[in-house]
Amino acid sequence: MKNLNDNTKSANTEVIGKLNELLADYQIFYQNLRGLHWNIKGIMFFPLHEKFEEFYNEAASIVDEIAERILTVGGVPLHTFSAYLKSSEIKPEENVTDGQEALEVVLSNSTHILSQLNEINSLVGETGDEGTIDLITGLISSTEKRVWMLKASLS
Numbered sequence: 001m002k003n004l005n006d007n008t009k010s011a012n013t014e015v016i017g018k019l020n021e022l023l024a025d026y027q028i029f030y031q032n033l034r035g036l037h038w039n040i041k042g043i044m045f046f047p048l049h050e051k052f053e054e055f056y057n058e059a060a061s062i063v064d065e066i067a068e069r070i071l072t073v074g075g076v077p078l079h080t081f082s083a084y085l086k087s088s089e090i091k092p093e094e095n096v097t098d099g100q101e102a103l104e105v106v107l108s109n110s111t112h113i114l115s116q117l118n119e120i121n122s123l124v125g126e127t128g129d130e131g132t133i134d135l136i137t138g139l140i141s142s143t144e145k146r147v148w149m150l151k152a153s154l155s
Helices: 009-039 045-072 081-087 099-125 130-154
Strands: none
Touching (some): 009 045, 009 081, 009 099, 045 099, 045 130, 099 130
16 A cells, blocks of 8 residues: 655645645535525425535535545645635535525536546546545545435436
């Protein structure tokens, strides 16, 4: 088993950079979920209010895992909202109250995260960093399931 610290500094720097981008996206995703949870209205209020809470609690845990992984591989995790906004491709959503629109936001954010996870998985697969591979493959599986469930609910 190869340790990331055995790899070149360039590969390590690239992995840390990608993990920080993922961290930034997850932080914005988390905040989007909080806003959707707070602001949802209409006939789907009760089930969506609960589902968004479930999603943001899961996202908060994942944020912590990603940040700790960055530290484990020798990096410094981003930790300011200005850094998250600068690094994230996911944009903050404001005043979304409609259930359909809210689900579309979560699907779009989740699809972006899945794409990013697959990109990191390819990169890390070449480095032999088993800890990061384990984290990312677990996140791919849970994100694929969330995307499937969201698509099914929007059908």
